[in-house]
Amino acid sequence: MKLKKLKGWLYLLPAILFLGVFMVYPLIDVLIYSFEEGYNFASGEHLGVGFYNYAYVLRDPYFLSALKNTLILVAITVPLSTGIALLISLGLSKIKALRKLFQTIYFLPYVTNTLAVGLVFMILFKRTPYSDGLINLLLSWFGQGPVDFIDGPYAAKMFVLCFYTIWIVMPFKILILTSALASVKEDYYQAAKLDGASRWRMFSRITLPMISPMIFYLVITGFIGAFKAYSDSVALFGTDLNAAGMNTLVGYVYDMLYGNSGGYPSFASAAAIVLFMIVLTITAINLLVSKKYVHYT
Amino acid sequence: MSTVSSYLLSEKKNKRLSKILSALIYTALGIWALLVLFPFYWMLLSSFKSFASYNAEFVPKFFTLSPTFENYIEAFTAVPLFSYFLNTLIYTLLTTALMLVVTVFAAFAFARLDFPGKNIAFTLFLALMMIPTELVVITNYVTITDMNLRNTFTGLILPSITSVFYIYLLKENFAQIPDELYLAAKVDGTRDIVYLWRVMLPISKPTVITIIILKIIECWNSYVWPRLITDNERYYLVSNGIQAIRESGFGRDNVPAMMAAVVSVSLPLIILFLIFRDRVMEGVARGGTKG
Numbered sequence: 001m002k003l004k005k006l007k008g009w010l011y012l013l014p015a016i017l018f019l020g021v022f023m024v025y026p027l028i029d030v031l032i033y034s035f036e037e038g039y040n041f042a043s044g045e046h047l048g049v050g051f052y053n054y055a056y057v058l059r060d061p062y063f064l065s066a067l068k069n070t071l072i073l074v075a076i077t078v079p080l081s082t083g084i085a086l087l088i089s090l091g092l093s094k095i096k097a098l099r100k101l102f103q104t105i106y107f108l109p110y111v112t113n114t115l116a117v118g119l120v121f122m123i124l125f126k127r128t129p130y131s132d133g134l135i136n137l138l139l140s141w142f143g144q145g146p147v148d149f150i151d152g153p154y155a156a157k158m159f160v161l162c163f164y165t166i167w168i169v170m171p172f173k174i175l176i177l178t179s180a181l182a183s184v185k186e187d188y189y190q191a192a193k194l195d196g197a198s199r200w201r202m203f204s205r206i207t208l209p210m211i212s213p214m215i216f217y218l219v220i221t222g223f224i225g226a227f228k229a230y231s232d233s234v235a236l237f238g239t240d241l242n243a244a245g246m247n248t249l250v251g252y253v254y255d256m257l258y259g260n261s262g263g264y265p266s267f268a269s270a271a272a273i274v275l276f277m278i279v280l281t282i283t284a285i286n287l288l289v290s291k292k293y294v295h296y297t
Numbered sequence: 298m299s300t301v302s303s304y305l306l307s308e309k310k311n312k313r314l315s316k317i318l319s320a321l322i323y324t325a326l327g328i329w330a331l332l333v334l335f336p337f338y339w340m341l342l343s344s345f346k347s348f349a350s351y352n353a354e355f356v357p358k359f360f361t362l363s364p365t366f367e368n369y370i371e372a373f374t375a376v377p378l379f380s381y382f383l384n385t386l387i388y389t390l391l392t393t394a395l396m397l398v399v400t401v402f403a404a405f406a407f408a409r410l411d412f413p414g415k416n417i418a419f420t421l422f423l424a425l426m427m428i429p430t431e432l433v434v435i436t437n438y439v440t441i442t443d444m445n446l447r448n449t450f451t452g453l454i455l456p457s458i459t460s461v462f463y464i465y466l467l468k469e470n471f472a473q474i475p476d477e478l479y480l481a482a483k484v485d486g487t488r489d490i491v492y493l494w495r496v497m498l499p500i501s502k503p504t505v506i507t508i509i510i511l512k513i514i515e516c517w518n519s520y521v522w523p524r525l526i527t528d529n530e531r532y533y534l535v536s537n538g539i540q541a542i543r544e545s546g547f548g549r550d551n552v553p554a555m556m557a558a559v560v561s562v563s564l565p566l567i568i569l570f571l572i573f574r575d576r577v578m579e580g581v582a583r584g585g586t587k588g
Binding site: 006014018019021024027088091092094098102108110113114117132133134167172175224228234238250254268272275 | 355405406412429431435455556566578582
C-alpha cells in the first residue's frame with residue numbers, strides 16, 4: 001500500500017529533479033547573487049551583502065540605454081503588431097478563396113530561425129560601399145536620400161528593429177485572432193443584420209467585445225515578449241550590441257554574464273530581477289485595465 | 298411598389314460596395330503576403346547570384362539570369378556548416394526525446410495516479426510556468442560551468458529537458474481519457490506503465506505530435522543558451538554558426554554564400570511546417586509563445 005502511494009512521486013521524479021536543479025534552485029540563487037557584493041567568479045567568494053549591485057546597474061549608462069531601447073521597442077511594436085494583426089484577421093475572416101494559402105504564408109516567420117532571417121533583413125537595409133541596398137533603392141524611387149539603417153542614425157536603426165520585431169511576432173497574433181474571430185457565433189450577426197445594424201456597429205458591438213479576451217491575451221504576451229527582445233537585435237546589429245547602441249534589457253543581462261564585458265553574475269542577476277519586476281508591474285497594470293474593458297462571457 | 302424598387306436599388310448598391318470592399322481586402326492581404334514572402338525570395342535569389350555579379354550590382358536586381366550553385370558549395374566547405382547541422386540535429390533529437398519521456402511520466406502521474414500531495418505539487422508546477430528563462434539562465438550558466446560541462450552536448454541539453462507547459466498540455470489531454478478504460482485495464486491486471494504505453498499514448502497521439510513539433514522548432518532556433526555554453530566551434534548549433542559566419546567567417550564580404558547558409562538553415566523547418574501545417578498551427582494556437 002505504501003509503495004502504491006509512492007508510485008506517483010516516482011513517475012514525477014525526473015521532472016522534479018530537472019525542475020529543481022534548473023529552475024527552482026536558480027530562482028533562489030539569482031536572488032542571492034543579486035545581493036552579493038563584489039562577487040568573484042573565479043573564487044566564488046563575495047565581500048558583502050547589500051543593494052550595491054542594483055545601484056550599480058541602475059546607474060550604468062549601458063543599462064539605461066538598454067532600458068530606453070526596450071521601452072521604445074515595446075511602445076511601438078505591441079500596439080502596432082496587435083492592430084495590424086487585427087486588421088489582417090478581419091480581412092481573412094471576410095474571404096473564402098485563397099484563405100488557406102494566405103494563412104500558410106502569414107505563418108512562415110514563426111518557423112524561421114530568427115538569427116538567419118535577421119541577416120536577410122540586415123542585407124536588405126544595409127548600406128555598403130558596393131551598394132545602397134534594396135530598401136534605399138525603394139526610397140530613391142520616392143526621391144528620398146540613402147539612409148544607413150544598420151550603422152546609421154538611431155531612429156533608422158530603431159525603425160529596422162521595430163519592423164523586424166513586428167514581422168516576427170505577427171504569425172502568432174494573426175493565428176490567435178483568426179481563430180477568435182471564427183469562434184464568434186454567426187447568429188449574433190444574423191440578428192444584428194435583421195435589425196439593420198451597420199458594419200461598423202456590428203464590429204464595435206459584437207465582434208470586438210467577443211474577441212476582447214483574446215486581444216487582451218495578445219497584449220499581455222506581447223508586452224512580455226517585447227520586454228524580452230534580444231535575438232532580433234543580435235541578428236540585425238551583431239553580438240556587440242552596446243557598441244551599436246541597440247542593446248536590450250535581456251541583452252544587457254547576457255553581456256554582464258558572458259562575452260567581452262562579462263563575468264559579473266551579480267550584476268546580471270540584479271538586472272534580471274529589475275527586468276522581471278518591470279514585466280510583473282506592467283502585467284499587473286494590464287490586468288487591472290482589462291477588468292474595465294474586457295468582456296468575458 | 299416603390300419600396301420594393303428602392304429596396305432592390307439599395308441591394309444593388311450594397312453588392313457593389315461588397316465588391317469594392319472585397320477587392321480592398323484582397324489587396325491588403327496581398328500586400329502583407331508580399332511583405333512576408335519577400336525576405337524569403339531575396340535570400341533565395343541572393344544565394345543563387347554569383348559572388349562577382351552580386352558585388353557588381355550597385356542597384357540590386359530582382360532576378361538573376363545565370364543562377365549558380367557555387368555559393369552552396371562555398372557555404373558548406375569554407376565553414377563547418379555541415380557539422381553545425383549535425384550538432385543541431387543531435388541536440389534537437391536528444392532534447393526532444395528526453396523531454397518526451399520526462400513529460401509523459403509527469404503528465405501520467407498528474408492525470409492518472411493518486412498520491413498524497415498531488416494537488417499541491419500540480420499547483421507548484423503551474424506556478425513555475427510563469428518563471429521566465431531569463432531569470433534562471435544566470436545560475437544555470439554557473440552550474441554548467443562548475444560541472445565542467447561547457448562545450449558538451451550534456452551541458453547544452455540538460456536545462457532544456459523539462460518544460461512545465463508541455464506537461465500541462467499532455468496532462469489535460471490524458472485527463473480526458475475515460476476512467477473506465479483504466480479500471481478495466483486494472484481488472485485485467487495490466488500494469489500502469491503498460492497501460493500508459495498501450496492505451497494512453499496512442500489515444501493522445503495528436504497532442505504528443507504537437508508537443509514534439511513545437512519542441513523541435515524551439516530547439517532548432519535556440520540561440521541564447523548555446524551561445525552561453527559553447528565557445529568551441531565544434532559544438533556550435535546552426536544559430537551560433539550563422540552568427541559566427543557573419544562576424545568572423547566569409548559573411549562579411551561574401552553575402553551570396555552567407556545567404557546560401559541562411560537558406561540551408563531555414564529550409565528544414567519550413568519543410569517540416571508545410572508537411573505538418575495543421576498540427577503546427579493548432580499546437581501554436583493552443584500554447585505557442587514567441588510574440
